[in-house]
Every structure is written in structure tokens, then in C-alpha cells.
Amino acid sequence: MLDLSLAQVRTALRTRKVSARELARAQLDAVAALNPRLNAFITVTPDLAERHAAAADAALARGEHGPLTGIPLAIKDLFCTEGVRTTAASRILDTFVPPYESTVTANLLRDGAVFLGKANLDEFAMGSSNMTSAFGPVANPWTRTGDNRPLVPGGSSGGSAAAVAARLAFGATATDTGGSIRQPASFCGIAGIKPTYGRCSRWGVVAFASSLDQAGPLARSVEDCAILLGSMAGFDAKDSTSADLAVPDFAAACARGVKGLRIGVPREYRSDSMAPEIEALWQQGVGWLRQQGAEIIDVSLPHTKYALATYYIVAPAEASSNLARYDGVRFGHRAAGEDLIELYERTRAEGFGAEVRRRIMIGTYVLSAGYYDAYYLRAQKVRALILRDFTEAFRHCDALLTPTAPSAAFGQGEKMDDPVTMYLNDVFTVPANMAGIPGLSVPAGLDAQGLPLGLQVLGRPFDEETVFAVGAAIERAAGFTHRPSIRAGA
Amino acid sequence: MSYVVEGSSGPWEVVIGLEVHAQVVSRAKLFSGAATAFGAEPNTQVSFVDAAFPGMLPVINGVCVAQAVRTGLGLDAQINLVSRFDRKNYFYADLPAGYQISQYQHPIVGAGSVEIELADGSTRRIGVTRLHLEQDAGKSLHDQHPGKSYIDLNRAGVALMEIVSEPDLRSPEEAGAYLRKLRTILRYLGTCDGNMEEGSLRADVNVSVRRHGEPFRTRCEVKNVNSVRYVMQAIEAEAKRQVAVWEDGGTVGQETRLYDVARGATRAMRSKEDAHDYRYFPDPDLLPLVLDAAWVAELGRHLPELPDAKRARFMRDYGLPAYDSAVLVAEQATADFYETVARGRDARLAANWVIGDLFAAFNRTGRGIEDSPVAAAALGELLDLMADGTINGRIAKDVFELMVETGEAPGAIVESRGLRQVTDTGAIDAAIAAVLTANADKLAEYRSGKDKLFGFFVGQTIKSMAGKANPALVNEALKRALG
Amino acid sequence: MSLDPATVRRIGKLARIRLAEPEVVALGAELNGILGWIEQLNEVDIDGIEPLAGAAQMALRWRDDVVTEGGMRDALLANAPDREGDFFAVPKVVE
Numbered sequence A: 001m002l003d004l005s006l007a008q009v010r011t012a013l014r015t016r017k018v019s020a021r022e023l024a025r026a027q028l029d030a031v032a033a034l035n036p037r038l039n040a041f042i043t044v045t046p047d048l049a050e051r052h053a054a055a056a057d058a059a060l061a062r063g064e065h066g067p068l069t070g071i072p073l074a075i076k077d078l079f080c081t082e083g084v085r086t087t088a089a090s091r092i093l094d095t096f097v098p099p100y101e102s103t104v105t106a107n108l109l110r111d112g113a114v115f116l117g118k119a120n121l122d123e124f125a126m127g128s129s130n131m132t133s134a135f136g137p138v139a140n141p142w143t144r145t146g147d148n149r150p151l152v153p154g155g156s157s158g159g160s161a162a163a164v165a166a167r168l169a170f171g172a173t174a175t176d177t178g179g180s181i182r183q184p185a186s187f188c189g190i191a192g193i194k195p196t197y198g199r200c201s202r203w204g205v206v207a208f209a210s211s212l213d214q215a216g217p218l219a220r221s222v223e224d225c226a227i228l229l230g231s232m233a234g235f236d237a238k239d240s241t242s243a244d245l246a247v248p249d250f251a252a253a254c255a256r257g258v259k260g261l262r263i264g265v266p267r268e269y270r271s272d273s274m275a276p277e278i279e280a281l282w283q284q285g286v287g288w289l290r291q292q293g294a295e296i297i298d299v300s301l302p303h304t305k306y307a308l309a310t311y312y313i314v315a316p317a318e319a320s321s322n323l324a325r326y327d328g329v330r331f332g333h334r335a336a337g338e339d340l341i342e343l344y345e346r347t348r349a350e351g352f353g354a355e356v357r358r359r360i361m362i363g364t365y366v367l368s369a370g371y372y373d374a375y376y377l378r379a380q381k382v383r384a385l386i387l388r389d390f391t392e393a394f395r396h397c398d399a400l401l402t403p404t405a406p407s408a409a410f411g412q413g414e415k416m417d418d419p420v421t422m423y424l425n426d427v428f429t430v431p432a433n434m435a436g437i438p439g440l441s442v443p444a445g446l447d448a449q450g451l452p453l454g455l456q457v458l459g460r461p462f463d464e465e466t467v468f469a470v471g472a473a474i475e476r477a478a479g480f481t482h483r484p485s486i487r488a489g490a
Numbered sequence B: 001m002s003y004v005v006e007g008s009s010g011p012w013e014v015v016i017g018l019e020v021h022a023q024v025v026s027r028a029k030l031f032s033g034a035a036t037a038f039g040a041e042p043n044t045q046v047s048f049v050d051a052a053f054p055g056m057l058p059v060i061n062g063v064c065v066a067q068a069v070r071t072g073l074g075l076d077a078q079i080n081l082v083s084r085f086d087r088k089n090y091f092y093a094d095l096p097a098g099y100q101i102s103q104y105q106h107p108i109v110g111a112g113s114v115e116i117e118l119a120d121g122s123t124r125r126i127g128v129t130r131l132h133l134e135q136d137a138g139k140s141l142h143d144q145h146p147g148k149s150y151i152d153l154n155r156a157g158v159a160l161m162e163i164v165s166e167p168d169l170r171s172p173e174e175a176g177a178y179l180r181k182l183r184t185i186l187r188y189l190g191t192c193d194g195n196m197e198e199g200s201l202r203a204d205v206n207v208s209v210r211r212h213g214e215p216f217r218t219r220c221e222v223k224n225v226n227s228v229r230y231v232m233q234a235i236e237a238e239a240k241r242q243v244a245v246w247e248d249g250g251t252v253g254q255e256t257r258l259y260d261v262a263r264g265a266t267r268a269m270r271s272k273e274d275a276h277d278y279r280y281f282p283d284p285d286l287l288p289l290v291l292d293a294a295w296v297a298e299l300g301r302h303l304p305e306l307p308d309a310k311r312a313r314f315m316r317d318y319g320l321p322a323y324d325s326a327v328l329v330a331e332q333a334t335a336d337f338y339e340t341v342a343r344g345r346d347a348r349l350a351a352n353w354v355i356g357d358l359f360a361a362f363n364r365t366g367r368g369i370e371d372s373p374v375a376a377a378a379l380g381e382l383l384d385l386m387a388d389g390t391i392n393g394r395i396a397k398d399v400f401e402l403m404v405e406t407g408e409a410p411g412a413i414v415e416s417r418g419l420r421q422v423t424d425t426g427a428i429d430a431a432i433a434a435v436l437t438a439n440a441d442k443l444a445e446y447r448s449g450k451d452k453l454f455g456f457f458v459g460q461t462i463k464s465m466a467g468k469a470n471p472a473l474v475n476e477a478l479k480r481a482l483g
Numbered sequence C: 001m002s003l004d005p006a007t008v009r010r011i012g013k014l015a016r017i018r019l020a021e022p023e024v025v026a027l028g029a030e031l032n033g034i035l036g037w038i039e040q041l042n043e044v045d046i047d048g049i050e051p052l053a054g055a056a057q058m059a060l061r062w063r064d065d066v067v068t069e070g071g072m073r074d075a076l077l078a079n080a081p082d083r084e085g086d087f088f089a090v091p092k093v094v095e
């Protein structure tokens, strides 16, 4: 039963083949069994799940149901949840219990979801491997064929992705600042969408880089993502950057097909260093879409190659300011200090891990007197050029197809020597954040070592429907039915 | 001669610029729905946005935007249809986010000006560089505990307008006049209540000194001075300090200082010792603030008449002297009171009564224009009683005192106390006859050519009639009697 | 541009993160590596380009001037590491 898709288990609940409580208990048992190995959850909330499930059963008994009534979900521990500890995987928030519920999670609760607990992540969502969590790394449920050494699930939404892939939840919330939904989706063989900037409210989500952060779902199918996004999204007057637009029927868009769509293949995403099997999978994806009636167009995004370096100015700059509030005064961890400055300095030195400290330092530096123009202002101008590239490309095509990540999942502890090596994980995903456009990762195949690889579909701002249509077409063609070795019921 | 500080080596000119923080009149804060009222219990007017809790986001209060625009219009300033919010980053106990949302590069209001009047009757136009919207910080209490400071965030996030002047001011008097005038304009507009004791209006004073004709020297900023008097004192103290430093062969360093009222001197601020690098950048939680030109024009059309215009009108329409006009327009409420009294009456007489008798009554009773012991309509009625001859000017003074004491209407006072002016010529003739009889010696002197005694007889007659005689009738009758 | 230890210390001060002396050197090397890599942006011709601060292409929406929050002191102070009565408390600050 835990192996069903979200859409399938929803039918099972509605037809009363299973009760929400039975489902929640089965799911919690699976979490209890596998979380010690995967470390996908920082906090498991069995009592909360029972309460939500009981409410769902009561609703179902009355013949009422929302889009998600009774569906067990994992919540990335970056979303504030009322009365439930929210850590951002940081020691500095190890004791923080929010007195409010984020808009996105409140929307999910409104629609009947059952919360299993808070999923692990890279500290403050800064990372591509989940190695930076103060609560320990997450293991990818997938392992290389004939090799049991733990691999990373990607990041920063690694706990969410691992939980969904290992059948510990039917879906999960995640956030994506530079690829944090799509890269872990690719590494864990599941689907995930970063919607258009402004589609999901950022209210109540611990901020990393405000102009880039966007919430989105992770799930085992494109349709499941569409169902979840339909609940998560929507205008929120509490977020000044929230778009006042109606939420389309994303799930319906999955069935549209791609006939007559023009799909752009950006030539700058191709490089000599790209792994041949990723290149091959990409070509395969192009072929699938062509077979289903799409027109394939060669497009150019000339500033793509600068997106990652731009990101590593913009994101740390915003983060250095966003994380100033973690000062040991009103909430969270506090270290002792003789005076206030010492208190601040010790609190923040102890409370933040190495990667977070590194990014705060970079961000502080690039904004500091004498360097602003050379770094931050220049980055904003390059960002304008990146957006202009996409705008131009979307005059000629309806969506873009690229690989999601430059590699499959790698081993825990690999790529840790040089920060830039780790940053390169996001080379294909970051441009969408810079431009604010939607991006979906779909599992499309396995590499030679038996690890999943994803393809990325990018779309026009607020045209997630086309993105879902293209993603679902790839999903159908790929027929990806592989499962990870570590999973509930295995 | 203009203001100088006399040093041992000669005179020094003082150069002053003011950064005034004016609390915007609004119900809720600039970026949150918490209340702004003064004097609430600590930490009760705080939202999670104000306290910078994780995931909290700012949403701007439209009324605060309108208030800033109205203030800009009132300062004859450029209104920028596109402005932006930046973050000013620094750590402080009462700054929860670790940054203040402010407008650095693109303020909502650009250059404008304020005209000040000086004691010698001259006026000067002082440049306003800009006005921008920003958040107030919370309050630290340092005297509640031997080892701790307490933080109250009620004020955190309240909207402020920072109004920056050009370094155009040259004396404490000018700075005082500028601050008072600015306060008057803000109060007219209703965009700031101007209450300096409650901290609604605070000034950071930039002071430097130079010898005549020199370029500017290094300035120091005296922070958070909260009365006009202290601003003037702080300038004088700081200017003298700087002159002494320069004349001793030293150098004035750019720094932030505080004015110590008890010592009458400024001192360097410990907590601002390390030079700040505020790392301003556009706040990514907010989008550009875009104003509709038609909306701005509409606000402009509904602006109240401002003090300068009102003063000009008072001089023109009521024939008042410049000084009287300035006194009457200093507070909108006084000007309104005056106009209610003056409407359809002798406007100069009305001004004399308001500035003279009414203000004197305020001093005596400790009350003011807002809770005046005499209503404008009642004072008007008193003037009417004089105009139609019911009472004379002398009795009017007595009636006014009774109005202040009892709150009764002047007509009622006149009737109940029999103060109606006597216009019965028979009674006046009789009174004159009695006075002339009683003062036969004076009458003889008058007849022998001492004309000045005429006034004496008028006074005696009125006095004998308990002040109630109509002076004009007495005059006429006396002329007849003395033939 | 490269970060010498004095600059690293100054940035640490600005960011209010205490840096132990050995960290200063190691962090300086890391930051220099990242900044060196970022310098590729100098190749980009940005003449006449308007800076882009964010991806949201709209103007700021305004709120009504209505009091909607407040009177929740206990919830506000519940997470405070040091609470004194109705206040947050910090080591004494000298102004």
C-alpha cells in the first residue's frame, strides 16, 4: 500500500479501502523502521499524524474530502509548523517552536493532509548533499549496484526526497533556492517541481535567499507533484512577492500531451565534460518528446554559464542579511558572553555550521563597503541578462529540456574538499531560480551503476501547466518503474 | 552680524544639518499589523514580523506611504514615483532582524525646502535633501537590572519619516527655528504629531565648524536629541568643543555623539565606536514602491492650507502684521480658533484678543487651545456685544474674566450681572452734572483753558456709572454740558 | 581581489561570527577560492544593463492601515533564551 502513488492512495482512502489512521500508522511504522538508517526525518510527529488522520477519517465518514484528505506527507524542516519544533537543520534553532504555521503547510492542512514529521535538510537549505545538516547526513535510499556504501540524497531537500523515495511518505514539501528540489529529485529517482517565483507563499518558511527561495513538492510521479502543488500554491497577502493569480488545475495539465509544443534544447547546457550517459539520456528525452508530436528547437541561453557564479554572490548576500536575526536574543540557541557583542559572536560561531558560516562571510564581504559594485551590483546585472536569455528563448519555444544535474548521486563525504566542486551540482538548476521560472525534474533513467538520473523541464513564468504536460509526457515515455533498495516493504 | 563661536584665534562659523526622525501618524506599523499607540505595556504591540521571527515577511502599510507623500508635498519636494526599500545591516539589541528596512538609494521624496523666520523678522529658505520611509527600532532599558538591558519591541517597526536637511543652518537659533517650523508643517499635515517628549520627533544634529570662506570641515553627528531647546544647546556645546579641538592643534574625527543634558556637553557614543559598514542592498522581500501620478496629484489637492500660505492670507485678508500672523498660524488649532472669532468681525481686534487676553488666560489656567476655557464662538459673541454697543471695551475685559472663571456665555454674564452699557442720555447727563458739581475747582481750570481736563471728566463720569456708560455718548454729552 | 587575514577578521566582526585564529587562515583560503571562481563574471559585458533585484515582476502591494496583531506577549517571549518579566534580556549595553 505504501508503494502506491499519491493519486492511487487517495482513491483508496475515498473508497474506504483503507482508513487514514491505518495508513498513517503503517507509514509511521515504516518511518520508525527505516529512519535510523536514512535519517530522513529530524522530528517525527506521531501524535500529530494520529490527530490529522483521525480528522481525515471523520471527514471521509461524513463523505467530505479535500484534495489531500488522509494523505501522509513529510514537511521539510524549513517550514514553520505551529507547536512543532522547526530547526532548519541548524543548531542555532535547535529549540525553536514556532507559534505559527507557514502558509504552505496551512494550505496542506486545509486540504486534509496528515503530517508525519519534519524532514532533514542541509542547514538553512545551504547545500547540495544534505551533509551540512546539524542533525547528521541523510542516506540516499538508492545504492550503487553491488555497493552498499551510503550515497547522498542531494540537497538541500535531501530528507524530503529520501523519505518520498523510500516510501516513508507519499509526498513532501521542499524548497528550491538553486536546485534544492530538482537535484535531490534527480538523485532519488522521484519527481519535483520548483514553481514560478511567487506561486507559493514564502510566509513562514525560514528564509535562505529571499529573491530565489520557492517552495514546491516532491513526489513519486509528476501527477502527484501536480496534486500537491495545487494545494501548496496560491496568493498570500502576507508575502509581498506572492503572485495574485488563480491556481490552475495542474493535475489536469499532466494529461495534455505535447503535440504541437515547441521544446527548446539550450545548446549551452552541453559541455565536453558532461557524462556520456547524461548526454545520452538527454537525447533520449528529446526523442521521446519528438515521438509524441513536439517540435524540437535549438535555442541559446548565452549567459547560462554565468548563472552559478552569479548565484554565489546573490544568495550569500541575501543570506548574510536574512540570517542576522539568529542572534540568541529572541529565540534559538544562545552562547554566554561577557557583553552583547561577545554573546552574538559566540552564539553565531557555535550555532551555525561551517557551510553557513562560509556563506555568511561571502555575503557580508560582497556587500561590504568598496565591494558592492564589483560583486553584488554586477551580479544583479548578469541576473538581468540571464532573465533576458530565457525571455528571448521563450519567444521561440514553449518549454526547455535539459538534464537536471551533472551527475548521479555521489558518496557521503565526496566532493567535500573544495566548496566550488560541491556548488557545481547546481549548474543546470540555478538559472531557473535566477529568472524565477518554473522547473520540474522527472526521473528518466538509470546510469551504469544503477542510480537514477532526472531530466529537467523549464517553462515560462506561471506556465507550470505546460511544464507538467511535458514532464508527464517524459514520464510516460520513460516508464521509470525502478525502486530504491532501501524502502518500506522491501 | 551672523552667529559665530569666538575662539582664541578668532571667530568660527558653525555649519549645521538636521536629520529629523518623525513618527508617521498611522494606526498600524509600517510593515506589520501591530499597533503604534504610545504608552502600551511592554512587548504587547509586537507582531512576529516586528520581532523578526523565522519566515516572517514585511507587507507595507499604504497609509504610511500616503503620509510620506503628503509630507513631501507639504515640503514642496520632488515626489519619486518609483522608490525602493533597502536593508541597512547592523547588529543591535533592539534591532531584531539585524537590519533596518529603510530607503537608501531611492527615497520616496527628493529635494524640497522649509522657510524659517528669525527673531529679527528675516526669513531664510533651508534646503531639504530628501525624505525617506524607514522602520523605528525597539527600546532598550538599561536601568532595570545591574547586569542586563531589557528589550521592549513595541516601537520596533513603527513607521518613521527621516527628513534630512542640507547643511544650510548657521546658528542654534536657525536650527531651532527650522525644527519648530518643520514640526508645525508636520502637525498641519497630520502626518506626525510632533510630540517630542514621547519621541515622535527626534533630531540627529550634524555639526561642523569652519573659518569664514573655508570648505566644510569634518562633522560630528549628535544623535537623538529630543527637544528644540536641547538641539540648540547641543549645537552650541558641540561647536565650542570642536573649536577648542581645532585651536589646540587637534583634529575633529567623524563620530557619533550623545548630548548629556545634565553636563551640557556632548560625548562619544560607546556603542557606535566601530565605524559602521551598513552593507545596504535592496530588500528582496519587498518590490519597488510605485506611485500613481494621479493619486499623488489627488493627495496634493486635498492638502490642508499650510502655515506659510495661511500666514500670507492672514496678512492680506485680515490686515494683520507679520508677527501676529506668525503667532496665530504656529498651531493649526490656534489659527482655526482665530478665524472662527474673526469671521465677519473686526479681524485686528480679534487678533488682539486671541494673542493678548486668550493667551494670557492660557498661561494663568495652564490650559491651551485644545482645551481652551473660552470657546471661539463665545469670544466672537463677546466681540459682537462690544460692536453693537451692548458693552464697552472696559466691561468686556471683566466679562472675559468671568467667562474664563465660570464658562458662562458673555450675553448671560452681561444680563445677569447688569453690565449692559448705559445709553440713556438722561442718566448720562445726570451723572455729568454730578461730576461737574463735585469737581468745581477742575471745572474752573478747564474753563480757564486747561483743555486736557476733558478726559478727566470723561473718566470720572464713566467711573461714577460703574464703567457701564457708553464712552461716545459721554463724550457728546460732556461737550454739550461744557458748551 | 583577495582576502588577507585582516579582511577575514573584519568580515567576521561585521557578521558577528567569532573566528578562532587558525580558522581565519583556512577560511581565507576557502573564500579566496570561491571569489576567484566568481571572478569569471568580469568577462560579462554589463554595459547599460539595469540591475535585477528579484524575479517578481510587479509593483509592491499595499496593506490597509488596520491593527491586526498584538497582545501576544507570552507567545512572543516563549522562545526567549533569557526573559526578564515582560522583556527580552541581554547583557547590559553601554550606549
Ligand SMILES: [Mg+2]
Pocket: B019, B204
Ligand atoms: Mg541618520
Ligand SMILES: [Zn+2]
Pocket: B021, B134, B162
Ligand atoms: Zn534614520
